[in-house]
Amino acid sequence: MEKQPIEQLQKICTQLRRDVLRMVHAVQSGHPGAPLGCAEFFVALYFDQLHHNPDFQMDGKGEDLFFLSNGHLSAGWYSVLARSGYFPVEELKTFRKLNSRLQGHPATHEHLPGIRVASGSLGQGLSVAIGAAQAKKIDKDDSLVYVLMGDGELQEGQVWEAAMYGAHFGVDNLIATVDYNGQQIDGPTDKVMDLKNLKAKWEAFGWEVIETKDGNDLKAVLEGLEKAKSLTGKGKPILNLLYTEMGYGVDFMVGTHKWHGSPPNDEQLANALGQLEETLGDY
Amino acid sequence: MSLDLKFTYTEKKDTRSGFGDGFLEAGRKNPNVVGLCADLIGSLKMGAFQKEFPERFFQTGIAEANMIGLSAGLALGGKIPFAGTFANFATGRVYDQIRQSVAYSNKNVKICASHAGLTLGEDGATHQILEDLGMMKMLPHMTVINPCDYNQTKAATLAIAEYEGPVYLRFGRPSWPIFTPADQKFEIGKAWKMIDGKDVTIFATGHLVWEAVVAEAMLREEGISAEVINIHTIKPLDEEAILESVAKTGCAVTAEEHQINGGLGDSVAQTLIRHNPAPLEYVGVNDSFGESGAPTQLLEKYGLNAENIVKAAKRALERK
Numbered sequence: 001m002e003k004q005p006i007e008q009l010q011k012i013c014t015q016l017r018r019d020v021l022r023m024v025h026a027v028q029s030g031h032p033g034a035p036l037g038c039a040e041f042f043v044a045l046y047f048d049q050l051h052h053n054p055d056f057q058m059d060g061k062g063e064d065l066f067f068l069s070n071g072h073l074s075a076g077w078y079s080v081l082a083r084s085g086y087f088p089v090e091e092l093k094t095f096r097k098l099n100s101r102l103q104g105h106p107a108t109h110e111h112l113p114g115i116r117v118a119s120g121s122l123g124q125g126l127s128v129a130i131g132a133a134q135a136k137k138i139d140k141d142d143s144l145v146y147v148l149m150g151d152g153e154l155q156e157g158q159v160w161e162a163a164m165y166g167a168h169f170g171v172d173n174l175i176a177t178v179d180y181n182g183q184q185i186d187g188p189t190d191k192v193m194d195l196k197n198l199k200a201k202w203e204a205f206g207w208e209v210i211e212t213k214d215g216n217d218l219k220a221v222l223e224g225l226e227k228a229k230s231l232t233g234k235g236k237p238i239l240n241l242l243y244t245e246m247g248y249g250v251d252f253m254v255g256t257h258k259w260h261g262s263p264p265n266d267e268q269l270a271n272a273l274g275q276l277e278e279t280l281g282d283y
Numbered sequence: 284m285s286l287d288l289k290f291t292y293t294e295k296k297d298t299r300s301g302f303g304d305g306f307l308e309a310g311r312k313n314p315n316v317v318g319l320c321a322d323l324i325g326s327l328k329m330g331a332f333q334k335e336f337p338e339r340f341f342q343t344g345i346a347e348a349n350m351i352g353l354s355a356g357l358a359l360g361g362k363i364p365f366a367g368t369f370a371n372f373a374t375g376r377v378y379d380q381i382r383q384s385v386a387y388s389n390k391n392v393k394i395c396a397s398h399a400g401l402t403l404g405e406d407g408a409t410h411q412i413l414e415d416l417g418m419m420k421m422l423p424h425m426t427v428i429n430p431c432d433y434n435q436t437k438a439a440t441l442a443i444a445e446y447e448g449p450v451y452l453r454f455g456r457p458s459w460p461i462f463t464p465a466d467q468k469f470e471i472g473k474a475w476k477m478i479d480g481k482d483v484t485i486f487a488t489g490h491l492v493w494e495a496v497v498a499e500a501m502l503r504e505e506g507i508s509a510e511v512i513n514i515h516t517i518k519p520l521d522e523e524a525i526l527e528s529v530a531k532t533g534c535a536v537t538a539e540e541h542q543i544n545g546g547l548g549d550s551v552a553q554t555l556i557r558h559n560p561a562p563l564e565y566v567g568v569n570d571s572f573g574e575s576g577a578p579t580q581l582l583e584k585y586g587l588n589a590e591n592i593v594k595a596a597k598r599a600l601e602r603k
Contacts, residue, residue: 059361108388116359117388124384127349131356131364138317138339138362158380161346165353169341 009047010218011279012083013039017249018276019079019283023095024263030096030104033259034150035076037181037244040221041148042080049225051143054085056113064143065132067117069125070150070179071105072261078102081114083280092283123156125149126176130166130237133174144232147176152184155193160205166237167206175228176207177240180215183257198241208236215244250275286500289478289511292460298490299397301433302454303328305440306365306395310336316444317357319366321347326456327367327397347372348380354392355384363391363444369403370396370453371412378418385449386422393443394419394451399429400540401568401585402457402490402578411573417545419451420518426471427518429453429539429547431492433461435515438469446471453489455540457578460493463513474521476528480510483596484528487538488514488547491566491587495538498592509596517547522554529555534562534599538592540582543567562602564595 016039024030035042046052050064057063068077075095082089087101094100101112105120117128129147136143153159166174178198186192195201202209208231212224221242228238246260247253250272253264264272310316310332317339320329324342333340343350347368354364366373373396374381385392396415403411419427426448430436436454443450477492478499487495492513499509510528514521529535535555537548548565555561568585582588 058359060359061361117355117390118383121379121383123348124352124380127352127380128356128359128384130349131353131358132360133356134341134353135357135360135362139360158346158348158352161344161349162352165343165346165349168344 004047006218009043012043012047013218014276015083015278015280016043016076016079018273018278019092020075021264021269021272022282023075023092025269026093027096028263030075030263031072031261032075032263033183033246033253033257034070034179034181035073036250036253037216037246037248038073038076038148038179039249040216040218041177041242042076044218044221044225045146046080046084048222049229050146054113056086058116060116061139062141062143065116065145067119067125067129067132067147068106069119069147070122070153071119074104074106077106086114087112089283122150122153123158126159126162129174129176130162130171133171134169136173142173144229145174147174149176149178151178151180151182151195151198152189152192154178154195154198163202163205163207170235171237172233172235175232175238175240177242179244180241181244181246183246183260185257185260187257202239206236207239208234209239209241211241211243213243215242216248286497287503288496288500290462290496292462294461295458296433296461297456297458298430298433298436298454299326299456300328301436302395302397302440302452303331305437307331307335309441309444310339313363313444315361315363317341317362317364319343319350319354319364321345321350321368321372323368327395329367347377351377351380352384355388355390358390358392363393365393365395367395367397369410370399370415371410374412374415374418382422386424389424390449391447392449396451396453398456399453400455400489401573401581401587402455402540404457404578404581405575407575408572413542413568413573414545415453416517416541416547420550424449425518426450426516428471428516429489430515431489431513432459432463434463434465434467435469438467439515442469442471455490459490462493462496472516472519472521474524475513475515476510476524477513478509478511480508480532482508482532483599484510484512484532484535485538485592485596486512486514486525486535486547486551488517489540491538491540494587494589494592497589498596501589501593502596507596507600514547517550520550520554525551525554526558529559529561534603536564536566536592536595536599538566540587541567543569562599564599566592566595
C-alpha cells in the first residue's frame with residue numbers, strides 16, 4: 001500500500017470515529033470509548049506501518065500481523081479493516097447483528113478477513129502474538145507481529161506470564177502496545193486496581209519500553225511506531241505505552257469511563273457526528 | 284486363579300512414554316511439529332524431542348495459560364504445537380484460554396495431558412483430575428482421545444499430528460500392561476471391538492480397557508459372554524459401533540477413570556437413550572475427589588477395577 005500524507009490519514013481517523021459511533025448506535029450495544037481513543041493508532045498501523053495483504057491469508061507468512069487482545073475495541077478494528085480493503089465497508093452495518101461475520105467480539109469461525117484468533121476474554125492476545133512471532137522466527141520470516149492490549153487488561157495474570165516469556169526467549173520481532181487511557185468499565189484504573197508504574201514494570205520484566213505521550217496526535221503515534229520498529233531485532237520485545245484519551249474526538253465522551261460500554265442515543269449520536277466530518281463517505 | 288485372557292502382555296510401560304516416543308517420531312516426520320511444556324518435560328517424556336529439535340521446543344515455565352495462547356499463535360503461523368502438562372493444569376486451569384484461543388478459534392493445537400485420573404497415585408486429589416474429559420468434550424471443535432496403553436498412545440500421538448484441528452490427548456503416569464499391537468493403525472473416532480461377545484457390552488476407555496479385558500475373562504468363567512469395545516475417542520463418538528453392539532447384547536457397562544458425571548458413560552447414555560434405550564451401568568468415580576495411594580489400590584477403593592466391571596455387567600444383565 002502506498003504511503004499517504006498525514007492529512008489524508010487524519011481524515012481516515014475521523015471517518016473511523018464516525019463508523020464506530022454509527023455501528024454501536026445502530027445496534028445499541030458495544031464499546032465506543034476505547035476505539036475512539038485508538039483511532040490514530042489503528043489508522044497509523046494499517047495505513048502506514050503494517051506490511052500487510054488485505055487479500056487475507058490466515059498464516060500471514062511474509063507479512064506483518066496484528067492481534068487485538070482487547071477484543072471489545074472490535075468496532076474500531078472492523079472499521080479500519082474495511083477501510084483498508086479486507087471486506088466491503090457496507091458490511092459494517094451488520095455489526096453485532098444476527099448472522100454477521102462482525103461478531104460483538106472478534107471471531108474467526110465465520111472467516112472474517114483480518115481476524116486470526118478470537119479475543120474478548122481478556123489477557124490472551126499477548127500470548128498468541130508471541131506464539132505467532134515465534135512461528136515467524138522458526139520460518140526465518142523477518143516481518144513483525146503487533147498486538148494491542150488495554151491498560152485495564154494488564155490486571156490479568158496471563159499477561160505477565162507472557163511478559164516473562166517474551167523477554168526470556170528474546171522475542172524481538174514483536175511490538176506490543178498498551179492503550180494507556182487510565183479507564184476501565186468500573187472506573188479509573190487507579191481506583192479499580194492501580195497499575196502503578198507500568199514503564200518500570202515492563203522494564204523489570206525485560207522489555208524495551210517506549211512511551212508515546214500523545215496517543216491521539218497522529219504524528220506522535222507514527223513516530224512512536226517508527227521508533228518501536230527501529231528497536232526490533234535487538235534481543236528484546238518492545239512495549240509501546242500509548243497514552244490516549246478514552247472517547248477522544250467527541251467532547252462529551254472524552255476522558256471518562258462512562259462511554260466504555262454504552263452506546264449513544266439518537267440525539268447524542270447527532271451531536272457526536274456533528275463534531276466529526278464525514279471524510280470518506282459513511283457506509 | 285489363572286484367567287484365560289484374550290489379550291496378554293509381556294511388558295508394562297507408562298502411556299506417557301508412548302506419547303513421548305510418538306511425539307519424537309511425529310517431529311521427525313513433520314518439521315512443522317513443535318513442542319511446548321510447562322516445566323514438566325521429564326514427566327511428559329518430551330525430553331528426547333527437545334534434545335533433537337531444540338529450535339522447535341519451548342519451555343514455558345510454570346505458566347499454562349500462556350502456553351495455550353502461545354500454541355494458538357504458533358498454530359496460526361502454520362506450526363503443529365503439542366502443548367504438554369499434567370491433565371489438571373492442561374484443562375481446568377486453562378479452560379477459558381482453550382475455549383477462546385483454541386476451540387472457538389479452531390486452531391490446530393494438540394493439548395497433551397499426562398497424569399490423568401486416579402492412577403496418578405500418591406500426589407493425591409489436587410492432581411488427580413477426573414473431570415477433564417467432560418470439560419473437553421463440551422467444547423465445539425474439540426476432539427477428545429484417551430488411549431489405553433503404550434502402543435495405542437504412541438499410535439494416537441502420530442495420528443493427531445496428521446489431523447487438522449484441536450485435540451485433547453489424555454494419558455497417564457502408571458506402568459501399565461502393553462496389550463495392543465505395536466503396529467496398530469489409529470483411526471480417530473473409530474471404536475475398536477477387541478473381543479466379541481453376545482450377553483453384555485463393555486465400553487471402556489484409557490487404563491480401564493485393560494480392566495475390561497480382565498473382566499471379560501472373569502465373566503466368561505461364569506458363562507457370561509461379554510463384548511469389549513475400546514472407545515479411545517470420546518469425541519467424536521463412534522455411535523454406530525455402540526448401537527450395533529448393544530443391538531446384539533441388549534445391555535452395557537461403561538468403564539473409565541473419570542467422574543461418571545460428564546464422562547464416557549454420559550456420552551454412551553446419550554446415544555442409547557436416543558436410539559436404543561437399554562440397561563446401562565457405569566464404572567467410574569461417583570461424584571467424589573480422589574486421594575493419595577498406589578494406583579491399583581485407588582482403582583480398587585473407588586470401584587474402578589475388573590471386579591467392579593464384572594459386578595456392573597451382572598447388574599446390567601439383570602435389568603435386561
